[in-house]
Amino acid sequence: NKKGFIFDLDGVIVDTAKYHFKAWQKLAQGLDINFTEEENEQLKGVSRVRSLEKILAWGNKTISQELFNELMGKKNEEYLGYIAEMDKSEILPDVPRVLNFLKEQKQPISLGSASKNARTILERVNIMSDFNAIVDGNDVTKAKPDPEVFLIAAKQINIKPEDCIVFEDSVAGVEAANTANMISIGIGSKEVLGHAKYVFNDFTEISDDFIKSLIEN
Numbered sequence: 465n466k467k468g469f470i471f472d473l474d475g476v477i478v479d480t481a482k483y484h485f486k487a488w489q490k491l492a493q494g495l496d497i498n499f500t501e502e503e504n505e506q507l508k509g510v511s512r513v514r515s516l517e518k519i520l521a522w523g524n525k526t527i528s529q530e531l532f533n534e535l536m537g538k539k540n541e542e543y544l545g546y547i548a549e550m551d552k553s554e555i556l557p558d559v560p561r562v563l564n565f566l567k568e569q570k571q572p573i574s575l576g577s578a579s580k581n582a583r584t585i586l587e588r589v590n591i592m593s594d595f596n597a598i599v600d601g602n603d604v605t606k607a608k609p610d611p612e613v614f615l616i617a618a619k620q621i622n623i624k625p626e627d628c629i630v631f632e633d634s635v636a637g638v639e640a641a642n643t644a645n646m647i648s649i650g651i652g653s654k655e656v657l658g659h660a661k662y663v664f665n666d667f668t669e670i671s672d673d674f675i676k677s678l679i680e681n
């Protein structure tokens with residue numbers, strides 16, 4: 465039996481939300497906007513452009529397109545500074561075990577991330593070679609909750625959408641997986657990700673037997 469296993473990046477493989485938060489907070493401060501950790505939660509899985517639009521809306525600010533573009537560049541520069549310091553110790557618990565088990569079981573593995581920095585991060589934490597395909601923010605025209613990123617990922621590993629399993633930490637991402645007709649597995653809290661088919665707090669709760677049952681069903 466062959467299934468396709470699609471992993472989101474931020475919040476599933478690594479916790480880069482904390483670096484996005486630092487970078488957005490610095491930018492918000494410069495605009496005199498108070499940006500909170502709760503608001504940052506709502507930016508999970510959301511594209512860079514959409515994130516800045518939301519922060520401006522929360523702060524009741526309108527800016528020129530020129531400044532908008534400049535701020536996007538600055539935010540990313542700041543963020544890149546943080547991820548340059550990452551190493552494999554930042555891979556979240558038991559992610560390597562699950563990836564290894566899937567490889568043992570000869571299951572194709574793909575990345576499906578909104579981030580345009582996905583490849584840089586995978587390189588930093590040294591797990592690039594675990595993936596049969598990498599689909600990220602550079603490959604899509606429509607952001608999550610649109611299913612585009614996962615549909616392209618399925619195509620690249622040659623697996624039908626209904627035979628794909630998606631690991632996601634964001635509401636938008638779970639919605640995208642469901643719309644793509646894939647099996648959604650939420651990584652995080654049940655309250656937030658209640659619309660996922662299964663929810664686990666993290667990969668330590670995902671047993672090899674559970675993965676096996678996904679492969680066999």
Ligand code: B16
Nearest residue numbers: 473474508509512577578579580581
């Ligand atoms: P970048 P994911 C998403 O990654 C993040 O969750 C989200 O907070 C971020 O704004 C987005 O990537 C874009 O990232 O600025 O690096 O292009 O969770 O889909 O892997």
Ligand code: MG
Nearest residue numbers: 472474475633
């Ligand atoms: Mg995510």
